[in-house]
Amino acid sequence: xxxxxxxxxxxxVPGDVLATSQEIEAQARCVYLDEEKRSRLLxxxxxxxxxxxxxxxxCQPEDLLQExxxxxxxxxxxxxxxxxxxxxxxxxxxxxxxxxxxxxxxxKDSHVLVEGDFLTELxxxxxxxxxxxxxxxxxxxxxxxxxxxxxxxxxxxxxxIRAKFDQDDLAGRIVEMMAERKGYMxxxxxxxxxVSEREFWSAYRRVTRVLVDFREKGAIE
Amino acid sequence: xxxxxxxSASQALLLDEALKFLxxxxxxxxxxxxxxxxxxxxxxxxxxxxxxxxxxxxxxxxKRAAVKRSVAPVVQRLQxxxxxxxxxxxxxxxxxxxxxxxxxxxxxxxxxxxxxxxNLTDEDLRQAVAEMLALAEAAGDKKQE
Numbered sequence: 123x124x125x126x127x128x129x130x131x132x133x134x135v136p137g138d139v140l141a142t143s144q145e146i147e148a149q150a151r152c153v154y155l156d157e158e159k160r161s162r163l164l165x166x167x168x169x170x171x172x173x174x175x176x177x178x179x180x181c182q183p184e185d186l187l188q189e190x191x192x193x194x195x196x197x198x199x200x201x202x203x204x205x206x207x208x209x210x211x212x213x214x215x216x217x218x219x220x221x222x223x224x225x226x227x228x229x230k231d232s233h234v235l236v237e238g239d240f241l242t243e244l245x246x247x248x249x250x251x252x253x254x255x256x257x258x259x260x261x262x263x264x265x266x267x268x269x270x271x272x273x274x275x276x277x278x279x280x281x282x283i284r285a286k287f288d289q290d291d292l293a294g295r296i297v298e299m300m301a302e303r304k305g306y307m308x309x310x311x312x313x314x315x316x317v318s319e320r321e322f323w324s325a326y327r328r329v330t331r332v333l334v335d336f337r338e339k340g341a342i343e
Numbered sequence: 344x345x346x347x348x349x350x351s352a353s354q355a356l357l358l359d360e361a362l363k364f365l366x367x368x369x370x371x372x373x374x375x376x377x378x379x380x381x382x383x384x385x386x387x388x389x390x391x392x393x394x395x396x397x398x399x400x401x402x403x404x405x406k407r408a409a410v411k412r413s414v415a416p417v418v419q420r421l422q423x424x425x426x427x428x429x430x431x432x433x434x435x436x437x438x439x440x441x442x443x444x445x446x447x448x449x450x451x452x453x454x455x456x457x458x459x460x461x462n463l464t465d466e467d468l469r470q471a472v473a474e475m476l477a478l479a480e481a482a483g484d485k486k487q488e
Contacts, residue, residue, distance in 0.1 A: 150395070160391035165373055168382050169365045173358055184394040191398035196405050210366070217362060221355075279353050300360055308367045323372045330364040330376060337357040 131199050141201040149208040150195060159209060163187055166213050174220045175338060176227040190215040277301065279336070286332050292317060292325040293332075300329075417477075425473040435472050436460060442475040449482035 134140060141149075153159045167183035167190075177186075190212050193199045199215050206214065280301035287294035292315065299311045306314075312322040365373070377384055429435060439460050446453045453475075463471060 150399075154392075154395045154399075157388055157391075160395065161387040162370070162373075164387050164391040164394065165377060165384070166365055168377055168384075169373070170362075172380060172382065173361060184390050184397075187391065187394040188398045188401075191395065192401050192405075195398065195402040213366065217358075221358075276353060276356060279357070308363055319369070323368055326364055327368065327372045327376050330361050331379065333357045333361045334380075337354045337361070 132202075134200065134202060137204065138202040139204045141203050143195075143197065145203075146194060146201055146208075149201075150191065153208065153212075163209065163212055167216055170216050170220050173334060173337060174224040176231065177220055177224045180227070181223075186216050186220060187212075189219055193219065276303070283329075283332055283336055287328075292321060293328045296322075296325055296329050421470070421473045421477060424476050425469050428469055428472055428476075432465060432468065435468050439468070439472050439475060442472065442479045445479045446475065446482050449479075451478065451482040453478070 153163070164183055164187055167187045171178045171181065171183055171186055190199075193215050194201065194211060199211070199218075201208065201211050280297060284294055284297045284301065287297065295315055296311055299306055299314060308322075308326060311326075312319065315322070317325075364376070368376070374384070429438065443453060458471075460468060460471065
């Protein structure tokens with residue numbers, strides 16, 4: 123299938139170390155020869171597609187992985203070596219391509235816009251996500267009020283997800299930390315909760331299952 | 344501006360959180376997650392290899408197209424020269440001989456790549472003479488510099 127790559131590459135900033143095309147080709151060959159890394163990338167593609175339901179109906183995981191590889195090899199996506207390793211670059215590119223194509227498919231599928239219900243949004247290619255766009259309040263009382271409304275809405279989403287788990291469930295405590303929205307990585311959460319890796323990841327997997335279901339259906343069964 | 348949060352914005356947030364699991368989870372947990380979703384995990388090795396093979400092939404085509412674009416002006420120039428050459432075979436052979444002397448006298452290397460001009464087809468001979476003419480012109484330009 124033909125991917126619509128409308129997402130722009132994140133611009134380089136001073137201090138960024140850009141890989142050459144030869145380095146990129148060499149890394150791609152290395153990953154190609156590493157069966158474990160290749161398989162992990164395909165699993166990642168399966169995961170990402172699972173979160174982009176319109177695209178999933180039209181695209182195989184192999185297509186998304188292939189498209190990300192071509193984007194990187196051809197220079198449409200630059201590799202800032204100081205920020206991410208090559209596999210991380212491919213993961214980010216798959217996420218970015220899937221998001222932008224999903225948004226494009228959503229626009230095509232939406233025949234009617236109800237006034238006041240939709241806001242044109244820009245899906246960004248990095249992990250910051252759309253929410254970060256709302257962080258710049260501009261300072262006016264009206265905007266501050268709308269930011270409060272936004273924060274309340276997000277808090278509501280996490281509350282619904284939290285309620286899925288029992289009070290003492292480790293998974294629930296993980297959701298509570300996510301709800302703080304301080305950019306915690308899994309390792310930060312595990313350290314804060316003081317649990318073993320095995321126990322933590324089992325619970326985190328259950329949380330992720332609920333996040334994905336909620337995102338897809340807007341509710342929890 | 345209506346900054347009312349949309350369903351998609353919260354979905355983007357949930358996606359970012361879910362992707363942290365993807366990036367960091369041990370392989371076994373990721374496998375179990377995918378198995379629970381009923382995803383097809385069969386033959387990952389062959390499928391991932393196929394994706395890479397297809398990507399390398401497309402990239403190769405991309406590179407060849409880029410090279411073709413970069414030499415297009417040269418190709419066009421040679422084609423233009425070829426159309427202005429004499430049509431007679433004897434004339435072309437004489438012209439080739441004179442051009443070879445011009446190029447060598449200008450101190451430029453010239454290799455016929457083990458081909459005898461007399462053995463070339465008419466079309467290949469025209470092409471060879473066009474290339475020699477371009478070389479001679481370049482050698483002449485260089486000499487003038």
